[in-house]
Amino acid sequence: MVRTLFFEDLAVGMRETLMKTVMETDVVGFANVSGDDNPIHLCDTYAAGTRFGQRIAHGLYTASLISAVLGTRLPGAGAVYRSQTLNFHAPVKIGDVVNVIVEVTELVREGRKVKLHCEALVDNMLVLDGEAIVSVPSRPKAGLS
Incomplete structure (x- = not known):
């Protein structure tokens, strides 16, 4: 399910997670898409x-x-990437369960930019971290479509 949080809905400290088991088909599919x-x-x-x-995942x-x-x-539909830093710490193997955690660290009203700390863990070991900046839409004004 996709949700939409507008800039006005966000607060520093909000976090969201995703758990995903890396499958053979994911790795082969990513190779096909990315080349x-x-x-x-x-x-x-x-x-x-x-x-x-x-073998390791890309x-x-x-x-x-x-x-x-x-x-x-988090933030959901309407969020547009502005930038992403990535630091790779350890490989992810086929069959690993990756736990991704994203947390809002700063809200910048000008441009409705949101900074988020991002990390991925396997068996509670950090495999990747970085910072994302996304633009998020404002809540539509009442009465407007």
């Missing part, structure tokens, strides 16, 4: 010889789960 066919993501034999010992696949939270839960 990133790196064998670390797609080939068991190749990946077994790397420092990870097995870092930007994990980051895309942040986008899912921003676009559907």
Whole structure:
């Protein structure tokens, strides 16, 4: 379910989470969409010889789960990305359960910008963090369509 929070609905400290199990189909699908066919993501034999010992999900696949939270839960429909920083700390493997947490850290009335701290964890270990800035629409004035 997608929800819509307008700028006036938001407050510092609001947070939302998303849990997602990374599936084989997610990794293959992301490779198809992005064009990133790196064998670390797609080939068991190749990946077994790397420092990870097995295939890993694309870092930007994990980051895309942040986008899912921003676009559907906090702030939700109407939010438009302005920027996103990303720091990758550890790999995400097929079968891992990723817990994404997004928290409002600042509201900037001019431009209706919202700063959010974003992190992704696997087994309570930080695998990715960063900051997003999104623009959020204002609540429509009463009587206007």
